[in-house]
Amino acid sequence: MTTLARRQRFAFPEMPDWFESLPARFAMPTMGDLYTVRIEDYTQDDRYVMRAELPGMAPEDIDVLIGDGVLTVQAERTERDITKNHSEIRYGSMSRSVSLPPGADEDDVKADYTDGMLTVSVGLGTRKQEAKHVEIKHGS
Structure with missing residues (x-):
């Protein structure tokens, strides 16, 4: 007995490969x-x-802000005033914000910038305790 294998066909078979090869800057x-x-x-x-x-x-072009449970990194790269033949370097403002985990101590923050990597660490204060059962009273 012969079994037929089904092959998935795309109208444009090169499309999945094309999307995977997009440069990261477009994503x-x-x-x-x-x-x-x-x-x-x-x-x-x-x-x-x-x-x-x-x-x-x-380092003076990088700003780290923390407040209301959010950590934000802002930076700006200024373009040099020269005539370029080709450039793939991004210029302008860059920003990223993340929500801090529960228990983060916004007064215990350290930042270090080395070899192009900014590392920010925030102390995690008291951890949440296990959930507690709450007694429900029935009013009369």
């Missing part, structure tokens, strides 16, 4: 000259850590 959401900052975040040693990729920036 980044933009608003005018405002670009997002690429980040990674994790928890380590009772601290929330966010690392932001900001290559070629001067």
Whole structure:
């Protein structure tokens, strides 16, 4: 007995390959000259850590803001006034905000900028305790 294998066909078979080969800059959401900052975040040693990729920036061009449970990184790269043959470097303002995890201590913040990577860590204060059962009273 012969079984027939079904093959999925696309009207344009090269389309999936085309989308995968798009340069990352086209996938980044933009608003005018405002670009997002690429980040990674994790928890380590009772601290929330966010690392932001900001290559070629001067520390004085980077601003870290924290408040109301939100951590924001803003940076601006100024274009040099020279005639260029070719440029793939992004210029202008960049920004990224993330919500802090519960228990984050906004007064315990450290930031370091080394080799194009900004590392911001926020202390995690008291951890949430386990859920407690609450007695329900019945009014008469």
